[in-house]
Amino acid sequence: MTTARTTTTRRPRPRALGAAAVGLLALSACGADDGTASEEGIPEGELVEVTVGVLPIAPSVGIYYGIEHGIFEEHGLDVELEYADAGAAMLPAVSTQQYQFGIGNPNSVLNAADQGLDIRIVSGYTNSWAEGDDVAGVIAKADSGIEDWTDLEGASVAINALQTQGDLTIMESVENAGGDPEAVSFTEMPFPDMPAQLELDNVDAIWVPEPFMSQTLSDDANHLVGHSFQDAVPGMPTMVAFSSGDYVDQNPEVAQAFHDAMREALSAAQADEEGARELLVDFIDMPEEAAMSIAMEEFEAEIRTEEIDEVAALMVKYGFISEVPEMSEIYFVD
Structure with missing residues (x-):
């Protein structure tokens, strides 16, 4: 495994996911060793470099907020973001550890489980609103x-x-x-x-x-x-953070650090709505007026397991997956 490196956090600039990565879904999740830490955990004062796949949409600003405010660095992580068109497009990159983590909808994780891929939900991320104006x-x-x-x-x-x-x-x-x-x-x-x-x-x-x-x-x-x-499914989770089972098992300290950083970052972004909206101008080149007026999802690191269970049942109902997976096996336990 690659040991943690001593550095300062880079100011991320999201990059597009290469089309070739989509063709890797059939590969095993044995993955590369990049972005890993030693079994002893992240040494104090050092940072583990991780790449996180995100969608180029407004809610992705939650993780960007955490990066800009140094929250991930405080947890020993140096995060770089890369763009993908959909959560499903991230799965090959996450499975092969080109991305250590991805942020996309939970349906992609359920689809992966149905295909025999070991993808774990590391934390919640955003939820839709059960009533009123939704996202x-x-x-x-x-x-x-x-x-x-x-x-x-x-x-x-x-x-x-x-x-x-x-x-x-x-x-x-x-x-x-x-x-x-x-x-x-x-x-x-x-x-x-x-x-x-x-x-x-x-x-x-x-x-x-x-x-x-x-x-x-x-x-x-x-x-x-x-x-x-x-x-x-009123109030359903719209996005979650996920990683490959191999990466989580081999790097539990990094997965825990990411989980903890997400909890802190999302809580801070939810409490500082104006600050999060201001970041949208730079993050996805959104006009300031639009950034201040669009509907925003609820940032929450807690995983809404009941709603995800409902989603899994609907996916079986409409033939998206063959059966409801063993749900306890897709959640990272902190």
Whole structure:
């Protein structure tokens, strides 16, 4: 294993995940040794370098807040962030330890478990709101005739990845409203491309989180159909932090340090909402006015296991996974 290094924390600049990493999903999780620490733990005054995969969306600012305020350094970690288009795209990099940790939706972890990959949830990250204005939604053109969930029957809906949070919660919302979820067609594309594709009528509706939801709704030609999280699993976790089972087992001190740093960072970001919003301007090049007005998710390191259990049951219901995994085996125990 690689020993911890003495250094100062780099100011991170997120980089894009190379497309070649996506093809590594079939590889074993034996991984490289980069970003590991000795079994004795992180020596005081030294830092372990770890790479964390994140999505280029507003809630990812929670970990950035912790980096900018020196919280990860205080826990012995030197964190570098890299961008990916979806949580599922991070799994190959996390499995092979190109990334030591990833931050994405819990559905990706459940999919990985169904494929026999050992991925562990190290901490919670963000949750949707059970009522009121939520942080993601389905948007259609105001003159499209799509007014509620049942109107999505026969329609094409853009989501960022197939068989994950978008299509799962939309299908459940359609069924709960009395419609046929199997009659909805889903198209995969990156979030930044969706508003333009909606405008060009290449899709009938789009499922987007912030900041894309507020940006798209700022055009009066569009309107909100509904918040699929709230109508499927109210208050469901939208993102969690995860790592490979091999990395956690080989580096429990690093996993614990990351867990503890996430708990402190997310609690601080939640308490300092204005400070977190200010960082969005630099973090994802968001205009200051938008950063101060978009809906933000709840930052919380506690893992909402009951809601994740509900998500797992829905994934079986709609054929996303073959069976509910042994849930106790996917959680990192601190």
